Amino acid sequence: MLTSHEQDVYDNLPVELRPKYLDKLRRIKERDALIVAGALEAVECARQGLQHERLNRMRLNALNKEAAFYPLCPEHILDKDKRAFTKEQPANTDIYLDYTNPIRGFGGAVRQG
Numbered sequence: 001m002l003t004s005h006e007q008d009v010y011d012n013l014p015v016e017l018r019p020k021y022l023d024k025l026r027r028i029k030e031r032d033a034l035i036v037a038g039a040l041e042a043v044e045c046a047r048q049g050l051q052h053e054r055l056n057r058m059r060l061n062a063l064n065k066e067a068a069f070y071p072l073c074p075e076h077i078l079d080k081d082k083r084a085f086t087k088e089q090p091a092n093t094d095i096y097l098d099y100t101n102p103i104r105g106f107g108g109a110v111r112q113g
Contacts, residue, residue, distance in 0.1 A: 002010060006025060013021055038054045045052035102110045 002025070010018060010021060039058070042052040042055035042058060046055050104110060
């Protein structure tokens with residue numbers, strides 16, 4: 001069973017290439033079915049509280065993606081003005097509330113004041 005896009009590609013192929021295209025589609029669909037079956041099995045193992053090799057890889061991939069976009073930097077390496085803000089050390093809002101000294105933005109435009 002071909003999708004409409006696959007059928008359009010198949011119809012526009014030369015006759016001698018059509019069997020190769022169908023074989024490639026069959027292999028892709030088999031591979032995708034194995035991936036989905038493995039993921040579903042891993043989710044079922046997670047629901048039951050069991051370990052699964054694919055579940056561990058899925059979690060590691062998620063952690064790696066998160067770490068790539070949000071790397072944590074140790075506090076002692078950061079400058080004091082770049083450290084995380086706390087109740088004792090609130091965000092530096094006095095710069096944005098100072099309307100006597102204009103702050104220049106992109107292209108020298110005055111951002112406020």
